[in-house]
Amino acid sequence: MEKKDLWQALADLSGTRADNAKPRSTGCTMVIDKGLGLSAYQDLLQLSGEYIDFIKLAFGTAAITPRHILEQKITLAKQYQIQLYLGGTFFEIACSRHKVNEYFQMLRHLKLDWIEISDGTITIPAKTRFQLIQQARRANLHVITEIGKKENGYHPTVAEFVSLFEQDRQAGAAYVIMESRDSGKNIGMYDHDGNLDQDFLEKLAERIPIQYVIWEAPQVKQQAQLIKRLGNYVNLGNIQACDVISLESLRRGLRADTFSLFQFPTGN
Ligand SMILES: O=C(O)[C@H](CS(=O)(=O)O)OP(=O)(O)O
Secondary structure, eight states: OOHHHHHHHHHHTSOOOTTOSSSOSSSOEEEEESSOOHHHHHHHHHHHGGGOOEEEEOTTGGGGSOHHHHHHHHHHHHHTTOEEEEOHHHHHHHHHTTOHHHHHHHHHHTTOOEEEEOOSSSOOOHHHHHHHHHHHHHTTOEEEEEESOSSTTOOOOHHHHHHHHHHHHHHTEEEEEEOOTTTOSSBTTBOTTOOBOHHHHHHHHHHSOGGGEEEEOOSHHHHHHHHHHHOTTOEEEEEOGGGHHHHHHHHTTOSGGGTTTSOOOOOO
């Protein structure tokens, strides 16, 4: 086999998805960066940057990352057409210290175009949340909001989620995240073993346009379940750096869990 035929043979088996090209609005993958060193970050982007749409610098790590490394992470993300943004807790810290305007300015100076607005650890009245989203939009930031609380055992009802989702979208949020933290256990739509509450998902999917939701799914079994139920265009978040390329395999039916979903007739 000649080399060009070899690459063609691999490409033919790679599966496809219609939203392959960036910038994508569906089938997005959001990676949680919990403190990758620059080499690991570069490796990640080199190997699987094509499959990443968002990177979240989690837990306020941006504030304690050496400045030159933070700057390089931002620059590299842009090169790969990845939107890098800071985790919601960091916004909540600024909010609780009455420094929201400074926070918006800081993002603009860092050349970050996206912001996450959440109230996982603090309480923000619905009206204030609405105004904060509008304020961020006026500051030329694209907004991702998050619904959910950080405390273990917190599971929003379908009605709560739908109501806040609609309000956030009306205020100008591009996406709404379903909170599941880094563990994906005993929180949001997962039980203490990380199993998905299928009933909750079904009811939610009937009531909201799911292309605007990013489902946090840190565990591989959660990613597989969501793809099986909602399709490979589902937006998934809190993906560990080491799981990005295998998630893309899942989306394309190249892994046993989703094999039967996306196979095309070969004609043989
Ligand atoms: O970075 C954060 O603030 C958290 C981290 S985790 O997802 O809860 O582990 O994320 P966020 O979803 O942005 O609140």
